[in-house]
Structures are given as structure tokens and as C-alpha cells.
Amino acid sequence: MADPHTAWSSGDPQAVLDGFEQLPGFVWIFEGPELRVVAANPAVRAAVGNRSGLIGEPFRRAVPELAGQHIFELLDQALRGVRSHGYEQRVLTDRNGDGSLTEAFYTFDMAPWHNPDGSVRGVIVQAVDATPVVAARQAAETAAATAERRYRQAAGLVLELQRSLLPDMLPVLPRVQVAAHYLVASSDLVAGGDWFDAVPLPDGRLALTVGDVVGHGAAAAAAMGQLRTVARQALQSGGELPQVLAVLDDFAARADVTRAATTCLAVLDPDTGTLEAASHGHPAPLVIGATGEARHLPLTPTGPLGTGAGPAPLHAHRLRADDVLLLYTDGLIERPRQSLHDGARILADAAAAARRAILDAATTIPQRLPDRICTLVTERLALAGGGFGDDTTLLAAHLLPQPLAPLHVTLPADTTALRPMRRHLSDWLVRIGAGELDASDLVHAVGEAVTNAVDHAYPSGTPGTFTLHGTLDHQGVVHVTCADQGRWRPPVADPGGRGRGLTMIRGLVDRAEVRHTEAGTTVSMHHHIGQATNVTTVAAAQAAGPHKQAAVVEEFTAAVVETPTGRVLRVQGPVDLVTGPRLRAAIMQASRGGSLPLTIDLTPVTHLSSTGVRILHEVARIVAQLRVTATPQSPAHAVLELTGLRHLLPEAAANGSDDGFHR
Incomplete structure (x- = not known):
């Protein structure tokens, strides 16, 4: 029987060495404060590329690419007697010796290596290669994400199919x-x-x-x-x-x-x-x-x-x-x-x-x-x-207990009537139940008719009035007339100025006619309106809910904002005969007389009249690199599309469109 004082407690030294060399897991043994590599089994040596001179080298010098990957810090912590674990930790090593780093994932245990007296001699690291497990999980997660994306796309297609039918x-x-x-x-x-x-x-x-x-x-x-x-x-x-x-x-x-x-x-x-x-x-x-x-x-x-x-x-x-x-x-x-x-x-x-x-x-x-x-x-x-x-x-x-009352309002034919006109018309359209887009189109169209009455019907300094009359028929068509008692002056032949009002009206409503008589001029506008249907999922309906429309801001403001992409002039409220000069002044000031690039954000604009269109055409010839932004749902976007200003929108610029306009 072997003497227990002379026999190795872990078994035959050669058997232990042979087993160490064939361990499927990774084992590093480091000694001293420099963490010199005193033992490394073949699996771990292969993981770092079987580097020559590995045994006996300080670990930081032997595998320098681990700097910054929090490996050396954990080893130092183990030298101080603190054991640590890592789960599927990403480690990048230069296995080929060419500077390119190879990715692997390891689950490891770093434990202090003690002397018989209890002092720390070094560090023992055991690890297993978790790369196949991580790769399989990542593939499963990618497949799940793809399935989820396809599910959502399919759900969207289902809703689109339902809505189309x-x-x-x-x-x-x-x-x-x-x-x-x-x-x-x-x-x-x-x-x-x-x-x-x-x-x-x-x-x-x-x-x-x-x-x-x-x-x-x-x-x-x-x-x-x-x-x-x-x-x-x-x-x-x-x-x-x-x-x-x-x-x-x-x-x-x-x-x-x-x-x-x-x-x-x-x-x-x-x-x-x-x-x-x-x-x-x-x-x-x-x-x-x-x-x-x-x-x-x-x-x-x-x-x-x-x-x-x-x-x-x-x-x-x-x-x-x-x-x-x-x-x-x-x-x-x-x-x-x-x-x-x-x-x-x-x-x-x-x-x-x-x-x-x-x-x-x-x-x-x-x-x-x-x-x-x-x-x-x-x-x-x-x-x-x-x-x-x-x-x-x-x-x-x-x-309904009573039929919806028609709109009938008479106002003075001057610029002070533009705001109350929009308020009367908007309130009536809300009462009859017009959808947001239909209401916006009608307010813009009627605003152009009223602007023409204010601008053209009566000689300068002569008082006059205009009358709005609106009805809703049994087929869901709104009929609005704007009548004055004057005679319109002929429009100025300016493609960037006057004469655009009637074009805008006809583009915004289903049908429009202008009738001139000895008694005055009447613009009749007819537009089929509707309420959007609600086709959705239960979850989406509960999550979103029908929210009320935000109150319309009627105060005109124009403020310059410096952004990482350049100077932006944010315009809010109505742009009409009254506020148009303020818009032009703000544009010229923000662009320093046209010398600086400028983006004009018209998304918050509640009303963009032909006056505003004329100003935009004018400044587009003056301001270097002028761009205009307006979301597709905003009132200004439809007007820009109708009036030859689409080329100023970023999406048109991205598509290389200039609509034949050159600055």
C-alpha cells in the first residue's frame, strides 16, 4: 500500500497529466502577480491559436488583445481572493496571428489558487466553449423575430385587405x-x-x-x-x-x-x-x-x-x-x-x-x-x-332630433373677416360631422373664394360685404356659396401670383363654378364629405383609442430654430392676406436677405392661402437652397402639391424633381 505522505492525493501523477491534456473543457493556471501561465491544456491553447512561448509568459504579454475586455480585471480580482463567474461572455482573440479577432463565447469560473498556508499563489480558470449554444439561441431568436415581423406584416396585410373590401x-x-x-x-x-x-x-x-x-x-x-x-x-x-x-x-x-x-x-x-x-x-x-x-x-x-x-x-x-x-x-x-x-x-x-x-x-x-x-x-x-x-x-x-341647420353668415369684405369666416365655417363643418381632411379642404377652398371677394370685388376704400351659405344634402354633399355685390377686377397675369385662387378651389373640392352678374359674383363649391370607418384589431383599438382633435391654433407665429441640419423657420397658424406680409418678412430675415440656406416648416400652418403661395414662389427665386417641409396630413401639403411648389418638398428633391423651376 502506498505511503499516504508520499502518494499524490489526486491519483497517479501521469494519469492526472494525461487527463489534464485531454480535458474537453478549458483550464488555465496562472501564478504570481504577473499571472504567468504555468499550465494550459490543449483545448485552451488552441482557443488562442497555439502560440509559441505561451507557458511561462505573463498572461497580459501572451494574449495582449484581451486588454479592454474585462478579463485581466477579473483575474486581478481573483488574485485578491475574490472568485468570479462569467456566463456566455464574449471574448475576442487573435487566433491566426494576423491581427483579426475571432469571436467566441465562454462560461467560466475564475478561482484563487491557494498555497498550503492559505495565501494566494495564483489563479485557476475553468471554462467551457458556449459558442455553439449562443449561436443556436441567436438563430432561434432571429427566427422568432423574423416570425414576429412576418406576423405583424401579415396582420397589417389582413387589415389592409379588410379595409380595401x-x-x-x-x-x-x-x-x-x-x-x-x-x-x-x-x-x-x-x-x-x-x-x-x-x-x-x-x-x-x-x-x-x-x-x-x-x-x-x-x-x-x-x-x-x-x-x-x-x-x-x-x-x-x-x-x-x-x-x-x-x-x-x-x-x-x-x-x-x-x-x-x-x-x-x-x-x-x-x-x-x-x-x-x-x-x-x-x-x-x-x-x-x-x-x-x-x-x-x-x-x-x-x-x-x-x-x-x-x-x-x-x-x-x-x-x-x-x-x-x-x-x-x-x-x-x-x-x-x-x-x-x-x-x-x-x-x-x-x-x-x-x-x-x-x-x-x-x-x-x-x-x-x-x-x-x-x-x-x-x-x-x-x-x-x-x-x-x-x-x-x-x-x-x-x-337626429332636428335636421342640421345650414350655415348663413354675412361679413365685411375686408381682411378682418378672414379669421371669423374660418371660425364660422369650421364650427359648422364640425357640427355636421365632416371629417378632418374634408373640413380642411373646404376651409381652404372657401377661404380662397372669400379672399377673391375681399381682394377684387370692391374698389379700394369702398365698403362691401360677402355672404357665405352652406347646406348639406341627402347624398352627403356640402354646397357652399360665397356671394358678393361687387365686380371682380381682372387677375394679374402672373404665374407665381394672382390667379391661383380659382385653381386651388377647383383642386380642393369636387366641383366649383363662378357666376358673374350685374348683382355681383357668386362662387359655388360642392364637395362630397364622409366620416372615416374604423377597421382595426381589438388590441389596437384598446391601445390607441379615438382621441379628440387638438384645438386649431389661429395665432400666426414664425420662429427661427437652429438645428444640426441647418436653420429652420417654423411657421404656425394661418397664412392669408393679413399674415402674408409677416411671413415674407420672417423668411427674408431668417435667410438674411436670401443669402443663407433656409428650411420653412409649414406643418403647423392651419391655412395656406394663395397669398402665401405667391410669397413662396417669390422667395424661392431669392433664397439660396430653400426647402419647405409639411407632413402629408397637414393642410399645407395639399396646397403645395396643387400650386407648383412640390419641388420645394424634401421628398421631391430626393427624387430629383424640379418641376421645371430653376433658381
Whole structure:
């Protein structure tokens, strides 16, 4: 038996050495304050490129490229008796001796190497190469990120597909306010088959329809689009409700993908409140009264479309003034372990509560009653059921107690009337429910007509007036006239100055006419307006919410801001006959008479009249390297596009466009 005082405690020295040389892990042993390499197994020597003279060298001199990688600092810490660990630490080494660094990842343990008396002799480092594990995880993370990106792209494509097949705008009408919310199901990333529509009829009535095609996917979405188009065409051709449903039923029977679709169609006479409705396998509409009472219309549905179920029975009803009619698809009321009857009752309770809600002025919930009901009902039912298992459509129509009053205002034909004119017109457009873009176009167009009346109708120093009259017809068209009692002076033939007002008007509205008579001049503008539909996911609807439009700033300001890319003149408020000279002075001052490059930010501008356009054309010939910025959604952007100033926008410059204009 070997003497324990002379035998090596770890076993046979040669066996230990042979095992050390074949260890799959990495082992370094450093001695003394200089951390001289006294042992390194073949695996670790290969990791640094099998350098000659490695054993016996101070580690800092042997592997100098580790400086700055926090390796030497950890070794010094171990020399002071503090053990440390690293997990998948990135280490760069010059394995080829050519100065290029190779990346590897190591999980390591740095421990003090003690003398028999307990003092620290050096450091022992054990490590394993984690590079394959890290590479595999990074590949998995990249794949997951790619999958997530593709998912989001697919979700975006689904929403775009839904939006392209559904109406992008709902009509704005004098007696009925309409809103719709379409929520893509939480559990599906495929296009659904729900549809909705609101169609003004030639006789002034309004047709409202919702429907649901069986299944999901592109085929169902295409079938939905076909059925909606067929229904709209039949309605606009003057068909009565039974004939329209017969056309839909016949069309649905021709293909498997359209067969068994359900629909509810209602036709409302806003003047009398008379409502006719019929259903092919679809839930009955809900009526919410002025005091919040809810009642489902007693429809007797026939079978789904295209199944040979026969004509749907008509139900006649009379809505009272201030009633709200709700049409919806069954995705709104279907819940696991819950009957459709219970779902319909929950919908009625939620809609009644939304109707009775008295909102604080600071809330982000829409003030228009049909928008408010759609928003609160879909939010609350999604919350109650943990989302929707199917696509969900809610279409609301509010029969107004009184028709919307027309606009009629007479103001003096001078520059002091421009601001009150815009305020009167903007307030009226808000009251009738015009969308933000339509309202902006109309305010700009009418502003040009008024500017012409102020500028041209009356001789200098002669008092005069102009009158604005605005109406909204049963097809959702706004008609605004601007009439004066003077005679317009001929415009100056200047392509960069006068004469652009009428061009702007015709570019901003659907149709415009100018009529000169002995009694004066009348500019008539006609523009079809609408309210944007809401097609989104449940999560996006809850995260974003409908926020109120910020208050319009009517004070003109122009401030210079020095930015890393150069000097910017930020302009805010209206640019018209009154503020135009201030804009020109600000541009010339900011550019030091045209000698300095300048960017003019027109994004906050609320009104860019032909006066401002003329000034921009003038200074573009004077200011070196003039650029104008305006977001595509801003009022100024459309005007710049219309009036030959597009070349000043950064995107046009990037595309090399100069519109034939040279400075």
C-alpha cells in the first residue's frame, strides 16, 4: 500500500497529466502577480491559436488583445481572493496571428489558487466553449423575430385587405349620423367575412346593411366584397328592399363560398322615421331610445342567403327622433358557454349604458353619439369576453332630433373677416360631422373664394360685404356659396401670383363654378364629405383609442430654430392676406436677405392661402437652397402639391424633381 505522505492525493501523477491534456473543457493556471501561465491544456491553447512561448509568459504579454475586455480585471480580482463567474461572455482573440479577432463565447469560473498556508499563489480558470449554444439561441431568436415581423406584416396585410373590401367612408347626412366599427378577431390572422355599408338612396332614404360570410380567409373576404358590391349596386339602382334581397339571394346561391351568408338590411326614411328591415339568418337590429331604453326589433328571419329559404319577411317600424339603430354581426354576441340570447342581452345593456353616459369634456371618447356607442360597446364587450373569437361589426345610425341647420353668415369684405369666416365655417363643418381632411379642404377652398371677394370685388376704400351659405344634402354633399355685390377686377397675369385662387378651389373640392352678374359674383363649391370607418384589431383599438382633435391654433407665429441640419423657420397658424406680409418678412430675415440656406416648416400652418403661395414662389427665386417641409396630413401639403411648389418638398428633391423651376 502506498505511503499516504508520499502518494499524490489526486491519483497517479501521469494519469492526472494525461487527463489534464485531454480535458474537453478549458483550464488555465496562472501564478504570481504577473499571472504567468504555468499550465494550459490543449483545448485552451488552441482557443488562442497555439502560440509559441505561451507557458511561462505573463498572461497580459501572451494574449495582449484581451486588454479592454474585462478579463485581466477579473483575474486581478481573483488574485485578491475574490472568485468570479462569467456566463456566455464574449471574448475576442487573435487566433491566426494576423491581427483579426475571432469571436467566441465562454462560461467560466475564475478561482484563487491557494498555497498550503492559505495565501494566494495564483489563479485557476475553468471554462467551457458556449459558442455553439449562443449561436443556436441567436438563430432561434432571429427566427422568432423574423416570425414576429412576418406576423405583424401579415396582420397589417389582413387589415389592409379588410379595409380595401369595406367602405372607407360613411356618408355624412343632414338627418342621420352614422358610425361603424369593424374589429378583426383576436384569435385569427386571416381575413374575415363580415361586411357593413350605409348607402344614401336617390329618394333621400338611407340603406343600412351588415352581413357575414361563412368561414375565413381570402375566399371569404372576396365573397364578402362581392356581396357588399351587389347589394350596393342594387340599392343605388333604385331597388326596393325585397328586390335587393332577392338579388343577393340569387347571387349567393351561385357559389359555395357565398352560399349560407347571413345579412340584415334596413331602409330608413330620415324625414318620417319609417324603417323597413328584413333578415336572412341574421340577428335583429337593436334600437336605443333617447332615455337609454333598449329594444330588439321583432324580426322574423328566414334562412341564410342562397339556401332556398325563400323571401325574408319585412318588418315595418317607426324610429322616434333621437333613437339610435344598431346593426351588428353575431361575433359581437357569441361567447363560450353563453347563449346568443344572453349575448344579445349583454349587448343591449352595454349599448344602453353607453347611450346614458354623460361625458366629461376632457375625455378621449368621441362626442358624436353613434361613434361613442360603437367605441364603448366594442371595448366593453371585448373586455367582458376576453376578446372576440370572430370578426365583429357594429353599425350605428342616430336619427337626429332636428335636421342640421345650414350655415348663413354675412361679413365685411375686408381682411378682418378672414379669421371669423374660418371660425364660422369650421364650427359648422364640425357640427355636421365632416371629417378632418374634408373640413380642411373646404376651409381652404372657401377661404380662397372669400379672399377673391375681399381682394377684387370692391374698389379700394369702398365698403362691401360677402355672404357665405352652406347646406348639406341627402347624398352627403356640402354646397357652399360665397356671394358678393361687387365686380371682380381682372387677375394679374402672373404665374407665381394672382390667379391661383380659382385653381386651388377647383383642386380642393369636387366641383366649383363662378357666376358673374350685374348683382355681383357668386362662387359655388360642392364637395362630397364622409366620416372615416374604423377597421382595426381589438388590441389596437384598446391601445390607441379615438382621441379628440387638438384645438386649431389661429395665432400666426414664425420662429427661427437652429438645428444640426441647418436653420429652420417654423411657421404656425394661418397664412392669408393679413399674415402674408409677416411671413415674407420672417423668411427674408431668417435667410438674411436670401443669402443663407433656409428650411420653412409649414406643418403647423392651419391655412395656406394663395397669398402665401405667391410669397413662396417669390422667395424661392431669392433664397439660396430653400426647402419647405409639411407632413402629408397637414393642410399645407395639399396646397403645395396643387400650386407648383412640390419641388420645394424634401421628398421631391430626393427624387430629383424640379418641376421645371430653376433658381
